[in-house]
């Protein structure tokens with residue numbers, strides 16, 4: 001906690017460097033939490049390195065549980081910027097200074113144009129964006145409807161989308177649950193999806209979104225066997 005405030009204070013003095021330091025600090029905090037939870041929550045991840053191989057890309061992720069935020073630290077890229085809702089900035093007041101100095105983007109309070117401009121700026125700086133295209137955690141365990149924003153940004157920036165799949169975090173810790181049910185979490189990065197492949201479409205970002213959502217449907221069912 002004092003360290004958090006210290007980092008936030010340093011941020012006002014060295015904004016550029018401290019952003020990157022902060023993102024790494026948040027990632028390390030996530031990694032250590034996962035390490036301590038390992039007896040109850042072992043995480044198996046495939047292609048953990050992918051976001052490091054493709055810096056400045058758009059990671060999209062399915063969203064079943066608050067645990068997903070911590071699970072993002074199981075992949076190897078530390079320089080990530082989360083696109084968030086407003087409530088974490090209000091309710092997680094102890095994290096808020098760190099989130100602010102890591103320059104996370106509050107997509108609810110800003111206008112669509114501002115969010116787009118900030119996202120493009122981050123990608124240009126080589127930062128990995130993390131977006132949950134469903135917008136909210138699923139309340140039933142089923143994959144929700146996707147929003148197009150993440151794909152719109154990827155098309156505009158000409159950067160790949162890296163689909164990150166989290167299996168069974170819903171079974172472990174569904175939204176609103178009191179306790180959690182220990183189980184192994186499986187995660188995987190699918191191959192990068194490049195916007196150039198959809199250039200011929202009428203609405204490239206929507207075509208890309210449908211393609212990526214279909215990949216989720218296919219891969220999420222193939223592991224759970226539903």
Ligand SMILES: CCCCCCCCCCCCCCCC(=O)OC[C@@H](O)COP(=O)(O)O
Nearest residue numbers: 026027030069070072073084085088095136137
């Ligand atoms: C990159 C590694 C990060 C791992 C460390 C975790 C550090 C915690 C910092 C707090 C960051 C909080 C970001 C919240 C993102 C967000 O916006 O969450 C809302 C979603 O749930 C959906 O909520 P809901 O609609 O209520 O299901």
